[in-house]
Amino acid sequence: MDDKKETVDALIVPNEGPTKPSRYFRDLKETDKPLKPLPPDNMSDISYPQFIEPRCSLCISPFRDLLEHVYLESGRKNQAVIRFFHEYFDAQLNWMQINTHMEQHCDLKKISTSGLKNYEQREELIAPWIFREHHLALTALLVELDDVRGIDCSKNSDMKLRRAAMVEKLITKILAVKDSRDNQGIFNLNIFEILANLHEKMVSEADKKIIRDEIVILRNKIQQDN
DSSP states (O other): OHHHHHHHHHHOOOOOOSOOOSEEGGGOOTTOOOSSOOOOOTTTTEEOOBOOOTTOTTTTOTTHHHHHHHHHHTTSOHHHHHHHHHHHHOEEOOHHHHHHHHHHSBOGGGOEEOHHHHHHHHHHHHHHHHHHHHHHHHHHHHHHHHHHHTOOOTTOHHHHHHHHHHHHHHHHHHHHHHHHHHHTTSOOOOHHHHHHHHHHHOOSHHHHHHHHHHHHHHHHHHHHHO
16 A cells, blocks of 8 residues: 555656746846846837835836836736746746836826837828828829820810820829839839820820830830939
């Protein structure tokens, strides 16, 4: 019977649980390196009033900003901060000291974002609308070009010249809008394909010649840039 008990005991793996951190947060020095590379600090561009209480180990710590940023990025969870410093610095914190520090030594009601970050966010929001604006402009110009193409100039030679000038002007606008959009890297269009399609739709040889000339000019410009 005793032999069986010893065999069973030998198979039981002791449940040690999570290891206890080897030091306290207050003992961390500025020169202490993390146990592994830190994740990116996504809160580095924000600011808010910070107050210093000399008796608070979090206030006077060289890792204060990191602690507060981890707290904010986690959705203001104290336990996430505790896990973070245990994992990256093998340092111990407790829930109450984090809670006291964040409530009394930081004014999180006045969080602001740096001007550069605001600009980047606005750019991200505006970019899709810039694309739509250019897309609508191209559509409108193509419709207008089609309308101009439909003008009857068979009985008026002067009107033919005016129509040719209008077509040339519209094509220039289309190229300008296309160039503006492409320079922002949002989307690329095959302008030669567009002009070729327009060329096929034209009835007047004068209008077709304008497009052919524009294609030649555009190809030469591309070759010179390269």
